[in-house]
Amino acid sequence: MKEELIVSGKHLPDIYPVLHLWQWEISLYLFLGGLAGGILFFAAYFFITGKEKEMPTTVKWATFIAPLAIAVGLFSLLYDLHHKLYFWQLFTTVRFTSPMSWGAWTLMIIFPLSLVWLGSYMKEMFPQWDWKFNFLNQFETIVIKYRLSVAWALMFLSIILAVYTGILLSAFNARPLWNTSILGPLFLVSGFSTGLAAIMWLSNDEHERKILSRIDIFFILTELFLIVHLFMGFMAGTAVKLEAFHLFIGGSFTISFWIFVVLLGLVFPVTLEILELKGFRIPKWLPPLLILFGGLMFRFVMVDAGQITRFLY
Amino acid sequence: MRYAMAIDTNKCVGCADCVVACQTENNVPHGYCRDWIVENVEGTYPSLDMKFQSERCNHCENAPCVRCCPTGASHIAEGGIVLVTHDDCIGCGACVESCPYDARYMHPDGYVDKCTFCIHRVDKGENPACVDVCPTYCLHFGDLDDPNSDVSKALKDRSWYVLAPQAGTEPQLYFLR
Numbered sequence: 016m017k018e019e020l021i022v023s024g025k026h027l028p029d030i031y032p033v034l035h036l037w038q039w040e041i042s043l044y045l046f047l048g049g050l051a052g053g054i055l056f057f058a059a060y061f062f063i064t065g066k067e068k069e070m071p072t073t074v075k076w077a078t079f080i081a082p083l084a085i086a087v088g089l090f091s092l093l094y095d096l097h098h099k100l101y102f103w104q105l106f107t108t109v110r111f112t113s114p115m116s117w118g119a120w121t122l123m124i125i126f127p128l129s130l131v132w133l134g135s136y137m138k139e140m141f142p143q144w145d146w147k148f149n150f151l152n153q154f155e156t157i158v159i160k161y162r163l164s165v166a167w168a169l170m171f172l173s174i175i176l177a178v179y180t181g182i183l184l185s186a187f188n189a190r191p192l193w194n195t196s197i198l199g200p201l202f203l204v205s206g207f208s209t210g211l212a213a214i215m216w217l218s219n220d221e222h223e224r225k226i227l228s229r230i231d232i233f234f235i236l237t238e239l240f241l242i243v244h245l246f247m248g249f250m251a252g253t254a255v256k257l258e259a260f261h262l263f264i265g266g267s268f269t270i271s272f273w274i275f276v277v278l279l280g281l282v283f284p285v286t287l288e289i290l291e292l293k294g295f296r297i298p299k300w301l302p303p304l305l306i307l308f309g310g311l312m313f314r315f316v317m318v319d320a321g322q323i324t325r326f327l328y
Numbered sequence: 329m330r331y332a333m334a335i336d337t338n339k340c341v342g343c344a345d346c347v348v349a350c351q352t353e354n355n356v357p358h359g360y361c362r363d364w365i366v367e368n369v370e371g372t373y374p375s376l377d378m379k380f381q382s383e384r385c386n387h388c389e390n391a392p393c394v395r396c397c398p399t400g401a402s403h404i405a406e407g408g409i410v411l412v413t414h415d416d417c418i419g420c421g422a423c424v425e426s427c428p429y430d431a432r433y434m435h436p437d438g439y440v441d442k443c444t445f446c447i448h449r450v451d452k453g454e455n456p457a458c459v460d461v462c463p464t465y466c467l468h469f470g471d472l473d474d475p476n477s478d479v480s481k482a483l484k485d486r487s488w489y490v491l492a493p494q495a496g497t498e499p500q501l502y503f504l505r
Binding site for chain 2: 018021022026029036037095097099102113114115187189190326
């Protein structure tokens with residue numbers, strides 16, 4: 016038997032007995048970051064491949080969500096800071112070893128870029144739209160002229176944005192559940208899948224939704240594969256990895272993960288999407304709602320569970 | 329120069345004087361602490377083995393908190409002491425998440441706080457407050473590069489262990505067996 020007690024009283028708030036410093040703000044931000052990344056990626060992708068006319072919701076209408084999601088996510092991050100008025104310190108330095116630093120810089124660039132992208136389509140979406148100021152009209156002409164370059168930049172940055180939401184967690188070797196390099200790809204795939212779900216929900220065009228649905232099926236199946244991969248890694252891991260594994264197999268996160276994230280958030284919607292492609296009538300809002308719910312739940316589970324796992328010593 | 333601390337687990341009685349000394353010396357807010365005592369009990373009754381460890385920030389050589397700090401507030405000062413510049417800290421908590429020893433906490437004023445090895449005393453050539461106050465003289469502090477320092481002498485002919493070496497942090501608190 017081995018027992019370890021802290022006898023002098025280390026009742027630090029947010030740390031003792033288990034770490035719970037990062038709460039819903041971080042989970043919400045990770046979800047919104049992935050969502051915005053997904054929407055921007057597919058907008059840029061379908062523009063670059065010349066399918067702007069074929070996919071109007073993806074390239075134009077759905078990009079309304081991206082800057083909105085990033086803005087809410089940023090407010091959520093700011094709310095999480097304990098020294099809120101010092102947030103500008105993030106932008107006085109670039110630190111390559113800190114994922115949070117280059118994540119902050121990515122957000123700093125992708126947020127205005129997403130606004131520029133959306134702005135360049137305002138006149139197409141709303142023919143009555145007037146920019147009021149002449150310099151904005153001139154700026155719009157420039158953006159439309161260089162839209163292809165903006166699209167490439169968005170595609171690149173949106174991948175970084177979505178991967179970063181995973182790497183933010185996987186960079187901490189003190190938390191064995193997070194400390195796996197598969198978390199980056201997993202959050203990328205999950206984020207892009209939630210982005211696709213949001214676009215599908217908005218789109219009224221049968222043809223467009225079919226294309227998106229096919230891509231989404233691929234992404235969800237990849238995500239399921241990566242989750243299996245993640246757990247196989249834990250099973251074959253050291254004591255601390257096994258401890259993380261047991262949180263999900265019989266531990267306190269078993270139901271929230273396997274029922275809400277995997278079953279309701281991935282398996283059920285992907286089945287519905289396949290049935291829809293086979294010709295069954297499925298309510299348009301149901302698969303996207305489930306995917307978005309599953310994505311949000313996934314981030315809550317990962318942030319909460321990760322902080323429980325620690326090095327045993 | 330490489331500051332380090334050796335903790336003699338055979339001498340430590342777990343009185344927590346070091347904890348109180350630190351709280352007083354560093355004005356640690358009520359309910360918080362920068363160092364703490366861990367009691368380890370091993371074995372099966374009646375053959376039990378009990379051991380006390382006075383723990384604090386390990387001032388790691390390869391400090392994950394410094395690596396993940398987005399603003400550079402967490403840094404390594406001369407002598408390997410890991411410090412936080414309060415005015416550069418945004419209170420994001422990344423370093424708290426990254427520490428395998430849970431040695432950092434969020435100060436009520438919004439910045440992250442931790443053991444500084446009492447750098448304000450060490451700079452004057454004194455020992456950290458916890459070392460000076462220890463009634464059993466179980467804490468040894470000093471420069472590892474100096475063979476005559478208290479810590480070098482304590483480590484010289486004793487066997488020791490560090491906490492969670494598998495975390496790869498190269499901690500600088502040595503526990504003497």
